[in-house]
Amino acid sequence: MAEPYGATVTLDRAKLVASAAVGEAQRRGWRMAVAVVDTGGQLVYFEKMDDTQLGSVTVCQDKARSAAHFKRPTRSFQEMVKAGGEGLRVFRIAGAVPIAGGLPLIVDGRIVGAVGVSGGTSDEDEQCAQAAVRALQ
Amino acid sequence: MAEPYGATVTLDRAKLVASAAVGEAQRRGWRMAVAVVDTGGQLVYFEKMDDTQLGSVTVCQDKARSAAHFKRPTRSFQEMVKAGGEGLRVFRIAGAVPIAGGLPLIVDGRIVGAVGVSGGTSDEDEQCAQAAVRALQ
Amino acid sequence: MAEPYGATVTLDRAKLVASAAVGEAQRRGWRMAVAVVDTGGQLVYFEKMDDTQLGSVTVCQDKARSAAHFKRPTRSFQEMVKAGGEGLRVFRIAGAVPIAGGLPLIVDGRIVGAVGVSGGTSDEDEQCAQAAVRALQ
Amino acid sequence: MAEPYGATVTLDRAKLVASAAVGEAQRRGWRMAVAVVDTGGQLVYFEKMDDTQLGSVTVCQDKARSAAHFKRPTRSFQEMVKAGGEGLRVFRIAGAVPIAGGLPLIVDGRIVGAVGVSGGTSDEDEQCAQAAVRALQ
Numbered sequence: 001m002a003e004p005y006g007a008t009v010t011l012d013r014a015k016l017v018a019s020a021a022v023g024e025a026q027r028r029g030w031r032m033a034v035a036v037v038d039t040g041g042q043l044v045y046f047e048k049m050d051d052t053q054l055g056s057v058t059v060c061q062d063k064a065r066s067a068a069h070f071k072r073p074t075r076s077f078q079e080m081v082k083a084g085g086e087g088l089r090v091f092r093i094a095g096a097v098p099i100a101g102g103l104p105l106i107v108d109g110r111i112v113g114a115v116g117v118s119g120g121t122s123d124e125d126e127q128c129a130q131a132a133v134r135a136l137q
Numbered sequence: 138m139a140e141p142y143g144a145t146v147t148l149d150r151a152k153l154v155a156s157a158a159v160g161e162a163q164r165r166g167w168r169m170a171v172a173v174v175d176t177g178g179q180l181v182y183f184e185k186m187d188d189t190q191l192g193s194v195t196v197c198q199d200k201a202r203s204a205a206h207f208k209r210p211t212r213s214f215q216e217m218v219k220a221g222g223e224g225l226r227v228f229r230i231a232g233a234v235p236i237a238g239g240l241p242l243i244v245d246g247r248i249v250g251a252v253g254v255s256g257g258t259s260d261e262d263e264q265c266a267q268a269a270v271r272a273l274q
Numbered sequence: 275m276a277e278p279y280g281a282t283v284t285l286d287r288a289k290l291v292a293s294a295a296v297g298e299a300q301r302r303g304w305r306m307a308v309a310v311v312d313t314g315g316q317l318v319y320f321e322k323m324d325d326t327q328l329g330s331v332t333v334c335q336d337k338a339r340s341a342a343h344f345k346r347p348t349r350s351f352q353e354m355v356k357a358g359g360e361g362l363r364v365f366r367i368a369g370a371v372p373i374a375g376g377l378p379l380i381v382d383g384r385i386v387g388a389v390g391v392s393g394g395t396s397d398e399d400e401q402c403a404q405a406a407v408r409a410l411q
Numbered sequence: 412m413a414e415p416y417g418a419t420v421t422l423d424r425a426k427l428v429a430s431a432a433v434g435e436a437q438r439r440g441w442r443m444a445v446a447v448v449d450t451g452g453q454l455v456y457f458e459k460m461d462d463t464q465l466g467s468v469t470v471c472q473d474k475a476r477s478a479a480h481f482k483r484p485t486r487s488f489q490e491m492v493k494a495g496g497e498g499l500r501v502f503r504i505a506g507a508v509p510i511a512g513g514l515p516l517i518v519d520g521r522i523v524g525a526v527g528v529s530g531g532t533s534d535e536d537e538q539c540a541q542a543a544v545r546a547l548q
Binding site: 040 | 215216225
Binding site: 147148151152177179180181182183184185186187191194 | 284285288289314316317318319320321322323324328331
């Protein structure tokens with residue numbers, strides 16, 4: 001069962017989280033947009049590396065909001081689509097984004113928000129999001 | 138053939154219905170959001186158990202509205218998606234939500250509204266919705 | 275300066291709050307829809323008295339969300355419109371609802387959500403919302 | 412006549428700009444959300460001070476986009492509303508936000524993006540936006 005929601009992520013922590021995601025992107029030579037949202041999915045912090053594809057401005061926010069609203073990595077929705085059949089119903093779950101790269105942020109066993117990363121492949125995006133999550137541990 | 142529409146569900150009955158859905162969720166240790174809508178799909182009653190994933194706030198209402206607007210369980214649309222092929226056309230039926238957990242409410246052979254539940258798997262959601270429906274019988 | 279946001283309102287408290295608003299409406303012979311939202315403006319509880327005008331289903335939720343998002347009674351936006359001139363800019367503040375009847379809910383000096391009421395005149399709506407707020411004190 | 416568009420603001424400069432806005436807010440004891448957008452109005456950088464009213468998340472972005480899209484301070488649209496009469500047409504200019512607090516960012520005589528601030532009165536918001544603009548000079 002998913003963790004309970006806790007107090008929303010502070011700006012200081014959001015910056016720390018985003019910085020770890022961007023650091024991972026820089027090490028790999030990727031260009032990424034990173035969004036950190038609160039438990040309700042509202043934006044707390046956002047930065048876009050220079051020359052990131054502009055579509056990622058929205059996509060990273062969508063991923064973060066989805067991870068916060070559904071208390072799970074967006075990869076789980078991507079897996080549903082991959083499985084096909086009734087898994088395709090995820091396309092009509094309002095707010096469910098089936099693209100890896102969105103992860104809940106957890107502090108002391110509680111979800112405090114989520115991070116969403118976009119700019120590369122969904123695997124690359126998720127790798128940066130994982131770096132972000134680790135920064136809180 | 139689907140039942141005809143009748144007079145819309147009263148608030149008292151909507152509360153009874155939702156209470157049964159929440160009771161089932163509590164017995165199972167689930168967290169759910171429950172919406173009861175009238176024959177036109179408009180909200181009559183809503184409650185969200187503490188710490189339910191926030192995405193379910195919208196999803197349970199979407200399910201209820203779909204069940205009222207199409208006089209059928211939302212599972213029937215999920216089955217169309219599962220079947221694939223032309224069944225995927227459900228994605229372009231405005232207002233059709235292919236996720237189990239939405240059921241029409243029937244009193245004396247007439248549809249008086251619908252209930253939608255979200256928070257767990259679609260099977261769990263539907264199980265709670267079925268408890269809601271039984272409360273009217 | 276407005277109160278800080280606190281932990282979001284529980285379902286039990288939301289029911290208490292809504293019950294007070296509905297009680298006031300019943301005493302006056304009014305028909306109202308009542309929404310209670312969390313700090314982020316998402317629905318926690320909703321009920322609509324039988325035969326309330328259906329437009330109020332949405333309006334009461336809009337009022338509640340506005341009060342939570344802007345940490346103030348929606349009457350303050352109504353006053354801006356009333357004043358005219360540059361006050362009319364409120365029409366383009368995204369999410370600002372200039373109709374009395376939405377009030378923040380405050381517990382121990384912190385905003386825990388908001389209540390929105392609709393169904394009568396905006397003064398009547400606000401009177402019910404005030405009864406709701408008092409129920410927390 | 413408005414300045415021509417130039418190369419879009421870099422992330423480094425956007426951070427500098429936002430930092431100046433937040434610094435001004437901190438000195439005044441205000442809570443603000445700050446958005447920096449590129450020449451096309453797309454988000455480059457965003458931060459929200461802890462406990463800022465949540466409605467400002469959207470409003471500050473709307474202001475910044477408006478200032479970039481129309482090459483002018485959003486106050487100029489607020490003045491049109493204030494003047495009344497045909498000035499009210501601003502409500503039907505798509506993307507025009509008549510609330511002070513959005514300003515174009517200018518480097519070497521060229522518009523490189525815009526900043527939008529929200530959280531206080533529109534005068535307070537603009538004061539923080541002006542601090543942001545000065546940081547580029």
